[in-house]
Amino acid sequence: MRLTTKGRFxxxxxxxxxxxxxxxxxxxxxxxxxxxxxLSYLEQLFGKLRRHELVESTRGPGGGYSLGRKADEISVADxxxxxxxxxxxxxxxxxxxCMGDDAGRCMTHELWSNLNxxxxxxxxxxxxxxxxxxxxxxxxxxxxxxxxxxxxxVPVVKxxxxxxxxxxxxxxNAFSK
Numbered sequence: 001m002r003l004t005t006k007g008r009f010x011x012x013x014x015x016x017x018x019x020x021x022x023x024x025x026x027x028x029x030x031x032x033x034x035x036x037x038x039l040s041y042l043e044q045l046f047g048k049l050r051r052h053e054l055v056e057s058t059r060g061p062g063g064g065y066s067l068g069r070k071a072d073e074i075s076v077a078d079x080x081x082x083x084x085x086x087x088x089x090x091x092x093x094x095x096x097x098c099m100g101d102d103a104g105r106c107m108t109h110e111l112w113s114n115l116n117x118x119x120x121x122x123x124x125x126x127x128x129x130x131x132x133x134x135x136x137x138x139x140x141x142x143x144x145x146x147x148x149x150x151x152x153x154v155p156v157v158k159x160x161x162x163x164x165x166x167x168x169x170x171x172x173n174a175f176s177k
Contacts, residue, residue, distance in 0.1 A: 007085035009037050010045045011131070014079050017055065018071045018132045019142050025057075025064030045083050052082035072129035077120055079128070087123070089115045 020026045028046060032039040046065055050053045053068045067074070080087060090112040130157050165171040 004085065006045065006083050007080045008081050009041065010049065010083040010085070011076055013037065014054070014128055015131050015135060016048070016072070017065055018128050019135060019140065021067050025062065025066050027064040032120055047087045049079070050060060052078070052174060053171065054078060054082055071132055072127050074128040075124045076126045076128070076131070077123035080123060087116060089119070
């Protein structure tokens with residue numbers, strides 16, 4: 001069993017979001033910058049998290065994402081399952097056909113099946129609130145760094161330089177040269 005980047009990034013992004021949720025919606029671009037996770041990847045993950053009602057989105061200026069439930073009502077297992085991360089140590093994906101299509105279960109199927117149950121039980125016992133509290137206890141700073149935006153708040157005024165002829169006569173002169 002291994003946890004892929006999908007599950008790791010989803011949990012990390014949810015911790016980041018929960019840390020800053022008291023200040024209103026959090027932009028994915030800000031999470032992307034802080035956690036060094038691709039913005040397009042975060043958009044995919046948050047689409048899945050939104051469908052499982054773990055986050056809510058707010059559109060428009062000042063929009064972003066906020067938690068869909070209280071942090072103490074969201075478990076790590078909820079996050080991992082929401083992003084389609086399989087928690088399975090068996091070789092058969094729980095289908096009990098470890099030895100092939102019709103050959104049945106392998107000798108260690110029960111071992112790996114029990115491990116799956118323990119992992120799910122453990123991940124279900126860890127809440128997002130606990131992870132946030134752990135980060136705060138470590139002294140993680142949550143001050144907001146201004147996000148670099150592509151759209152300036154100050155209008156850019158540039159003089160317009162016209163290079164086209166401004167009359168029929170100037171047009172004729174431009175072609176006679």
